[in-house]
Amino acid sequence: MSGWESSSTARVLWPARPRKLAKVPFVELADGRLQGVVSSGSDVERVYVSSVSAGSYAFSCSTNNNRPCGGARGGFCNHILGLIGEAVLQYGAERVSRYLRVEGADANQIAETMRAAGPSQGDSAAAAQVFSRFLRHLAYLELAPTTAPLPEMQWFPPTRAVV
Numbered sequence: 001m002s003g004w005e006s007s008s009t010a011r012v013l014w015p016a017r018p019r020k021l022a023k024v025p026f027v028e029l030a031d032g033r034l035q036g037v038v039s040s041g042s043d044v045e046r047v048y049v050s051s052v053s054a055g056s057y058a059f060s061c062s063t064n065n066n067r068p069c070g071g072a073r074g075g076f077c078n079h080i081l082g083l084i085g086e087a088v089l090q091y092g093a094e095r096v097s098r099y100l101r102v103e104g105a106d107a108n109q110i111a112e113t114m115r116a117a118g119p120s121q122g123d124s125a126a127a128a129q130v131f132s133r134f135l136r137h138l139a140y141l142e143l144a145p146t147t148a149p150l151p152e153m154q155w156f157p158p159t160r161a162v163v
């Protein structure tokens with residue numbers, strides 16, 4: 001174990017597999033939802049806040065300016081599918097499927113099973129909260145390097161740690 005790892009009071013959960021942050025910079029299983037921030041494929045200034053509720057699979061996707069995502073009318077958009085894929089990389093398929101209460105051994109199966117259930121569009125009320133959490137995480141990048149525990153940093157993948 002490295003110094004910062006053994007000195008952390010929070011258990012460090014390594015991602016199941018390293019993932020790329022450019023496409024989905026933030027993903028979490030929280031508040032009964034899979035939720036996160038997904039980059040726009042075409043516009044670097046724009047991000048989408050996407051979520052799927054556990055159990056009901058009610059989904060929502062909107063921009064950081066709270067405009068509804070055109071792709072999420074009536075079904076999962078590519079942002080939500082991307083979010084599911086990255087969540088499986090980050091947490092592993094078993095943990096994601098258990099949290100969302102869906103059968104599925106991989107990201108495709110999890111997404112397809114939820115789609116087959118015909119989920120409804122949820123409200124995007126939580127989007128602002130998810131986005132502000134993301135910004136708060138980003139703020140840690142401004143902090144000086146330290147070995148003091150920052151448990152909220154755990155979503156960072158362990159690739160190329162800067163020492």
Ligand SMILES: [Zn+2]
Binds near residue numbers: 069072
């Ligand atoms: Zn979308």
